Amino acid sequence: MKTITFDQIKTSSIALEFDEVIPDNIYTWTEQDFAKYEVPIGNSRFPITDYFDITVEGEAEGPGDVKMVLNGDLNRVKYIGCAMTNGEIICNGNVDLHVGAEMSGGHIKVYGNAAAHAGREMSGGILEITGNTKEFTGASYIGEWRGMTGGEIIVYGNAGKQCGECLTGGKIRVKGDCDILAGIHMTKGLIEIDGNVNRWPGGQMKNGNIVIHGKLGRLLEGFVFEGVVVDPTVEGEDFKGKFIKYTGDIGLNGKGSLYLGAETNREKLSEYGEIDDEYTSIREYRNL
């Protein structure tokens, strides 16, 4: 195992671009190699050692043997782990845009918050963020209609707007709350949100699954009430409890599934009939 530690010594007002500094490219590098390397900043390049003290310990036969540890204020370091296929990256601090974007393997763990586009278009691997993420977590590139296609993103804090936009596969788990339009345009995959959701999850989704355990603010009109399901199995995973199931977005003939925790969203059921503790009246409504 080769451990490469980046200890920040200086910040930059313009973001450093780290897409070249991934295990795939640097598993053979020594400290001398880093000393020669210039990192892109804006439209120029500067020595990476101006910004980080870099220490290299151990040997690696491939990117899978590499562990990168980044320490410091990484708010102006973007593309960390972009397009990596293997290896491990630990970020001890908040990170800038596009962390884990296009990654197809390996593991990134961010002890802090992530800016927008975390895990953009990733196709494999695991991205964990202990803090919050901003917009477009696991989403597509701007304009693109194919977002994350595989792998898993776990956000232990809250996720920003349009989390899982154009999700085409893979799983996103948000342990906290989620802002508007989670799963907009999604066609496949799973978004699981433990906390509350502001508004409009699944807008224009064509397929895929969204599971919301917390309270939902507003649902879009394009979702058809299907009934209450108990202990559903979604994407091969068992979810315990009662869930209100919707299908949508019918505006696009969508066949996606939206599961809302029934207990926390009990008032949503009232428009479909009188509710008792076992939700039998709702079942009757469905039977009609």
Added chain:
Amino acid sequence: MEYILKNGIVYDPANGINGEKMDIMIKDDIIVDSVSSNAQVIDVTDKVVMPSGVDPHAHVAGPKLVVGRLYRPEDSRRGVTQKTNVLRSESGFSIPSCPATGYRYSRLGYGTVVEAAMPPLEAKHTHEEIATIPNIDVPALSLFGNNWFVMEYAKEKNVDDLAAFISTWLKLSKGYGVKIVNPCGSEAWGWGMNVHGVNDKAPYFDVTSKEVIQALAKANEKLGLPHSIHIHPNDLGHPGNTPTTLETFDAVKNIKKSAKASVRDQVMHICHLQFHAYGGNSWKDADSGAKEITDYINKNDHVTCDIGQVTLDETTTMTADAPMEYDLFKLSGLKWANKDIECETAAGIIPCIYAPKAPVSSLQWAIGLELFLRIEDLWKVCLTTDHPNAGPFIRYPRIMSWLMSSDRRQEMMDNEVHKWAHKRTGLPELDRCYDFYDIATISRAAPAKIHGFADRGALTPGYKADIAVYDINPNDIDPNRESAAIEEGFNVALYTIKDGQILVKDKEIVKVKESQNIWVNVKGYENEEQAVVDKIMPFFNQYYSVKWENYPVHDHYVSNPIRIDIER
């Protein structure tokens, strides 16, 4: 500056030179018979030497390109390169940035690219964009097929005033020729409709597509423009559109070519013919109409074509045939942009994925190649992808390799494309292989002749020194078996020389020069033009949202023009 390109193997169809080892001499910006002893010798021994490429139909500048780039940022992130000491940064795959467009054509050995659809109302913008595309000359064809004035003249069969109108509008828009797109159909789209076939009428204009085509062809020949009418017929992309295409050909069969247009032979150029050669009634039973179409072309001399070969890529379609784009949107469900150009035309844009394993894409791919291979006289056909509609122009080398190798085509039909390619087209029975002379014909000589260029597309002394040299030894390669090497060889020119300046050297761009717009100035119709303008002015003031004074492309928008004067 003088140069000798020494010992190259030259393919120059316009002069009947087919693979002869010879020297090409350049003085300043033209090709000459001899140079002084001070001339710089460039050793191109056993390398392929051709005139620079001429792309007769591509969409490289104009408002729809900008809309395409704006709404497809995911395309712009492909092909990104950093700036160098010589080049600006590049971006984009199917809709490259303006500098990238020029650089990439230069790398391919091209020197002239015809922008195929310029709405006169948006001509200023088109010319501003042309000015930012380096290294190539860009004439632009002005759109007339759905222009309200044109439809009125066509209904009245008033060819004289229509000719004066065209003359005026070419001056106003700094256009090179007459482009017709889905005549009457794009206007119908303003009412949510389309026309089907050449005998359908535009709503509220009481004129048919056929009448518009005939009127424009007659006016074009009356003026004696260098290029014929350049038409994208009705029913593009619709299964069963072959009869419409044949009727379009027939519509101008009896119109006589102007004697002033001495370079070209045709009275109609039909673009992206592949999209107009479908049989069947729906996509379920669609098949190839290539045989019927090429039988017609082989028997008649008044029609030429370019193919619009599908390259099996993800690309961006953009056309003034807005109703067709809506149809495509309904088929694919991908994002769609639509635009109306008041009183003149419309436009639509949608991404398109020509997947090799998709039945329709494979069918289109095979029909395009079938057309190339069935046309006997290659002076009637040009290499295009209708960039970016059927694929980006950077795929020209790949198409050349397909045309030069029946083995490669068979391999693709066996392993790479959907079975519709060999079950529903005549491609499997065609074992014709183009040679280098044929490639030079369809990519240089024929497009130059068809567009009426009298200064390029050949290595004739006195012509512009637009020359491409490729790192291919034709005596040492079997194109049928080595299609990958052919593609690689044509991908980047060893040398690209434009106006006597070496722009690409050893496969690297070493110099960037300003592009030039080519436009046609018809002389001798000044009185008729003024009469036409006086007559239409009330209508113009009523229906256009711009003022007349702001409508023309003023000279400062066209910084470095080549003006072709046509005498009455």
